Amino acid sequence: MYMITKAERVVRIPPKDLDEDIDDVIDRLTWESFEGKFGPDKTVTIAINNVKTEGPGRIVHGDGAVYQTVKFDQLVFKPKENEIVEGEVVQVVKFGAFVRFGPLDGLLHVSQVMDDRVDVDEENKRLIGKDSGRILEVGNKVRARVVSLDLNEKNPQDSKIGLTMRQPGLGRLEWIEEDHKKKGDA
16 A cells, blocks of 8 residues: 655765755655665655755764754555555466565465466466466556565565455456456346
């Protein structure tokens, strides 16, 4: 889920950057320090805006850098269990497919792709429903539900997120549309 929140953090300004325009330096260092990283509330910061300094900075003895408190608005992403997400298949492997939604990737295990038995076509990097003939491959847009979350705060891309498409209203977007039309005709 995407949210806009306010944050207050401390940014380290190295001595070599103190002769530049301080507002530009603080903006740049705030982006470099927090963008794409988990915050204390387990949200991934996507974008930062309206960076403002708060009070005077402090110099730590023996370091020479200025530690400046900053306040800013941030766009964050926080996945939640049972949340419905839409994403794109970015990789197909022999045990399933990786789906990118927001800044993170989740694993769609072969057992969670569809109610059909799934064959893996490793050569062409696709998953094929044995009875339905439905194909899932890189570039397909899908709707899935988050079933498990193990977030890695040090490196968000190493988070383990489990997904499923085995319930009505989930799957490759074209499959959902086909199923909707079939129900409309019946």
